[in-house]
Amino acid sequence: MTNIDILILSNGPGEVTTWVRPVVGALRQQLGDDRTYMRISVVLSPCPNATGKEAAIARSFSEVDRVQAPEYFWPFLLWGKTVENWDWRDRGVIVFLGGDQFFAVAIAKRLGYRTVVYAEWQARWHSLIDRFGVMKPEVTVHVPQKYAHKFTVVGDLMVEAQGGREGGERGEGGETSFSSQTPTHLIALLPGSKAAKLMQGVPLTLASAQYIHAQRPQTNFVIPVAPTLDLKTLASFADQQKNPFVQTFGNVSAQLVESAHPVLKTVGGLSVELWTQTPAYDLLSRCSLCLTTVGANTAELGALGVPMIVLLPTQQLDAMRSWDGVPGLLANLPLVGSGFAKLINWLVLRRKGLLAWPNIWAQEMVVPELVGKLQPQDVASVALDLLDHPEKLDEIRSKLRKTRGEPGASQKIAQLVQEEIMNDEL
Secondary structure (H helix, E strand, O other), rough: OOOEEEEEEOOOOHHHOOOOOOOHHHHHHHHOOOOOOOOEEEEEEOOOOOOOHHHHHOOOOOOOOOOOOHHHHHHHHHHHHOOOOOOOOEEEEEEEOOOOOHHOOOOHHHHHHHEEEEEEEEOOOOOOOEEEEOOHHHHHHHHHHHHHHHHEEEEOOHHHHOOOOOOOOOOOOOOOOOOOOOOOOOOEEOOOOOOOHHHHHHHHHHHHHHHHHHHOOOOEEEEEOOOOOOOHHHOOOOOOOOOHHHOOOOOOOOOOOEOOOOOOEEEOEEEEEEOOOOOHHHHHHHOOOEEEEEHHHHHHHHHHOOOOEEEEEOOOOOOOOOOOHHHHHHHHHOOOHHHHHHHHHHHHHHOOOOOHHHHHHHHOOOOEEEEEOOEEEEEHHHHHHHHOOOHHHHHHHHHHHOOOOOOHHHHHHHHHHHHHHHHOOO
């Protein structure tokens, strides 16, 4: 057999952890661990949601042989040169797992490789891509008949990446101070991971939690801390001396209490536990409800089937900069990014509705979206209504499950890759 290269194209933190991880495992299982026969490389493209740790995460996957960080992507796309001057074998397959699907077309053309694209919601470049693995049959509805043979429904990679964690299984080191209790409800607060979002997200969610706790003192709260955040930085956004938005959202400040189970303790006496293990799927799957900002969090919660209230406060219009594609890149440009962010967000807010990923997937308001100059008592009111009516939470869970595909996607994608390797031999 001729030696081959598998080149994985990906970009953001969600894609690397929930798409790349299961696929490289399935490729090794399907095609073997002989590195002289099959070498797996990961090349990352820039992403507005990036944490800066994507390359390190990819390098931690034992199945992967080489990784290139996103800052070196454009020279590779334009001229075919990697920063470490990688060599490439004569035969190979490009596997697209995040970014722009055109990247797979351009790079495959240069290397002479076959292409397999995982298409979650949209499939492009039908004539130039060899195979598509799609999440659901709906993705193929508008595909011309002459390309239909290229499409295979493989299921949902995100569901698969989270498989085996349901039912309250705890991750390594994931014990919490409330794990032995049986609170009526556990609510997660997801205020964001970058300063622009945290400035509003932390004080708004903390103040909302305090309102909820006043009505339901048996409820527990937890913040799954983003891997790019240290606890002191997170706590600084709850300090009224350092963050003026604390006063804007009800003046509910909080201090960090470091211990075996660190917490943010609000001025009202509420302790919000800080969960530092990632990914936090096991924790989130135990939550009755989540208060979250717009962004990739909504996709992960949707895949887990966890009800959520999605918050987009507009007191600081340039805070939201995590849109996908060109809008996200423009909003994060140096110097002019703030202006682009304000314009993009103004246009989005005029459109109204369907900002969270589960709502976009379903094309209906599956989970509540609260947009505007939000106040914590308004957020708490919506949350308490859901908690007081468990049938509403059940309906949201049911709809979230219906928006996603079936598990088993990574094995099916590995099968598509194997078939393309065989086709290349003919």
